[in-house]
Amino acid sequence: NPVVKAFAAEMAVPAMEECMAALGGQGYMEENIIGRLVRDTMVEKIWEGTAAVLSLDLLRSMKVEGAWDAFLEWTMIIMASVPRDLQEKLDGPIGFLRVAIKDLEAAYKPPMHPLVPRAALFLFSYVASSLYLLEHAVWSFVSHQAERETDVEAFIRWVEEGGLKTVQEDIKKILTSPETRSETDKALVYGKDARSKL
Structure with missing residues (x-):
């Protein structure tokens, strides 16, 4: 994977x-x-x-018919599973997660900016890991596990403090950057092409 x-x-x-x-x-x-x-x-x-190569693997997977819809369905099922007693406490983090899912959808919308795949891979990672933590927190809460409050707090902190917002900002910067950004990045790494003086 x-x-x-x-x-x-x-x-x-x-x-x-x-x-x-x-x-x-x-x-x-x-x-x-x-x-x-x-x-x-x-x-x-x-x-x-490298993350860049693996991000292209994910991009190919996302192009498979029905893959994105299956992912979205999974996200909705998990978010809908939050019991009423827990909804108020998780309203903020789940709201952040919904925005992140919309940002992820925008990132994969064709035509895809060439600098997006790597950042989108990490956004996908944060969204998926957040959903797994939410799924576990809901199970822990519903089954009255001794650590249920800790599990809920782990989900909240991961969404609010774990890096999700940073990677969302990275994608927004890329999507709003000029088309010349790739060329500028190349110049920063390799220098400007110059004619030989010989």
């Missing part, structure tokens, strides 16, 4: 760095395996394919 591969590879290194920092000097010591985990997770971005 390109979404899981790319998102896990992208999120793993910062998470491992946080683990290392939480342990202070002990986290840096070679006797503790966190340093190795950081190195190993960094290579996942290479072994599993």
Whole structure:
């Protein structure tokens, strides 16, 4: 699954760095395996394919007839499953999620801007992971699990603080950027083409 591969590879290194920092000097010591985990997770971005390549895999999947509709149906089923007792508490985060789904739909609307696929992959990842957290929070709440309040809070924090808004802003910037942005990006990386003076 390109979404899981790319998102896990992208999120793993910062998470491992946080683990290392939480342990202070002990986290840096070679006797503790966190340093190795950081190195190993960094290579996942290479072994599993770059996010740009995986984003094109997702784009191809989204072009399959019925794929987008199936995804939308799944999102609606999960959001509709929120019990009445929980709706008021989750109204804000679910509203953010609905906007993110509309942004995702706009990102995949043809003709697709050439810089959108990578950012859209991460927006898709945040939306899907948010929905899985919501699905779990609803189950936990309905089945009266001891950790139900924590599960609900995990969903709320993930949607409001986990990076969803940042990737939405990235897509909006790309979609409103001039068509020359790709050429400018190329010039920033490789420099301007210039005639040889020889």
